[in-house]
Amino acid sequence: MTYWKKEKDFITSVGELKQYISLAPKEEVQLRKVVLRHPMCISKFYLSLIDFTDTDDPLKKMVVPSPRELDISGSYDTSGELHNTKLSGLQHKYSKTALVLSTNRCATYCRFCFRKRLVGLDSTEIISNFNQAVKYIKAHPEINNVLISGGDPLMLTTRVLTRFLELLSPIPHLDFIRFGTKVPVYYPKRILKDDELISLLSSYTRNRKQIYFVTHIDHPREITDELKKVVNLLLGAGVVINNQTVFLRGVNDNPDVLAELMRNLVSIGINPYYLFQCRPVKRVKKNFQIPLSIGYPIVEKAKAQLDGHSKRFRFIMSHKKGKIEILGIKGDEMIFKFHQAKDERNAGRIFFRKLNPVATWLDDLDNPKNNIGSIHDKRR
Ligand code: SF4
Numbered sequence: 001m002t003y004w005k006k007e008k009d010f011i012t013s014v015g016e017l018k019q020y021i022s023l024a025p026k027e028e029v030q031l032r033k034v035v036l037r038h039p040m041c042i043s044k045f046y047l048s049l050i051d052f053t054d055t056d057d058p059l060k061k062m063v064v065p066s067p068r069e070l071d072i073s074g075s076y077d078t079s080g081e082l083h084n085t086k087l088s089g090l091q092h093k094y095s096k097t098a099l100v101l102s103t104n105r106c107a108t109y110c111r112f113c114f115r116k117r118l119v120g121l122d123s124t125e126i127i128s129n130f131n132q133a134v135k136y137i138k139a140h141p142e143i144n145n146v147l148i149s150g151g152d153p154l155m156l157t158t159r160v161l162t163r164f165l166e167l168l169s170p171i172p173h174l175d176f177i178r179f180g181t182k183v184p185v186y187y188p189k190r191i192l193k194d195d196e197l198i199s200l201l202s203s204y205t206r207n208r209k210q211i212y213f214v215t216h217i218d219h220p221r222e223i224t225d226e227l228k229k230v231v232n233l234l235l236g237a238g239v240v241i242n243n244q245t246v247f248l249r250g251v252n253d254n255p256d257v258l259a260e261l262m263r264n265l266v267s268i269g270i271n272p273y274y275l276f277q278c279r280p281v282k283r284v285k286k287n288f289q290i291p292l293s294i295g296y297p298i299v300e301k302a303k304a305q306l307d308g309h310s311k312r313f314r315f316i317m318s319h320k321k322g323k324i325e326i327l328g329i330k331g332d333e334m335i336f337k338f339h340q341a342k343d344e345r346n347a348g349r350i351f352f353r354k355l356n357p358v359a360t361w362l363d364d365l366d367n368p369k370n371n372i373g374s375i376h377d378k379r380r
Pocket residue numbers: 105106107108109110112113114115119150151152181182216
């Protein structure tokens with residue numbers, strides 16, 4: 001029985017939002033238009049963390065719709081997910097990892113979500129037949145891990161999560177299973193009130209297959225006492241927790257904020273894993289992206305404040321061609337390296353692009369004459 005999920009724990013309409021912020025008539029019309037296209041859902045727990053007296057509150061920016069979402073420049077599929085889809089709800093881009101889109105629901109909808117095309121909306125991209133996904137994974141011995149994502153898989157019932165683990169854990173070539181989730185931040189009650197879930201994770205991770213949580217924490221104020229309690233439970237169950245952060249304009253594009261975030265993550269037992277360049281997603285690009293030439297020095301200034309453990313994260317662009325690490329700026333060029341490559345001939349490849357003060361994505365940067373070779377491009 002799902003006793004942790006209650007409709008009254010969330011707000012989903014502009015009318016309800018007006019209890020927290022005042023909206024000018026024009027802005028209200030714009031927000032209603034935005035929400036019609038991309039639904040709003042904010043947990044009351046997260047609302048309680050927002051300082052509504054601050055017009056620039058970073059937490060508010062992440063979850064409250066904005067008229068800037070009316071800008072439709074960009075793409076709804078910036079990393080080629082359609083081409084990596086092998087069957088409905090299952091993607092296989094990197095040889096060792098299978099990705100399952102388990103649900104279209106989240107405990108709160110991030111306004112910068114790169115899967116904005118599907119969260120909170122009807123979608124055929126969500127897994128409909130998990131047995132088929134298992135069959136695919138069994139037939140591909142090169143896959144050593146499965147990432148269960150969405151939407152947020154922790155919005156599914158523990159019974160469904162049990163089924164996923166029952167079917168995946170006997171596969172001998174899988175070394176570990178990951179759950180990508182922001183529930184510990186948005187709706188910690190879902191985990192704190194579910195002893196069955198903690199027992200499940202504990203029994204699998206200790207006896208059958210190592211489980212990882214990939215949390216999504218973007219700002220130091222998201223590290224609440226409730227989040228710390230969740231982390232203690234997960235660590236107690238033997239789950240390893242890695243965090244990914246999205247680099248967001250007006251949220252964490254400040255060296256001190258970024259350093260504080262990474263330091264505080266490590267202090268509670270979470271490993272900083274990736275810092276993602278925000279993708280050029282429709283209705284997100286103009287709202288949240290930071291030019292690479294501005295962002296890279298911010299990241300370096302943050303790293304300068306950190307110990308080696310806290311700065312282990314990689315600054316990554318999750319591109320159609322692979323996970324590309326942003327390594328540095330030298331003269332008038334930016335230096336990149338393939339951390340993960342869709343086309344394995346690119347694995348580890350270092351390459352250069354001409355610095356461009358406004359470029360926010362690899363595709364905006366010109367290839368200088370002295371570049372080392374060209375990037376291979378596997379279409380499928
Ligand atoms: S929790 Fe993840 S999947 Fe859900 S809206 Fe936020 S970024 Fe998107």
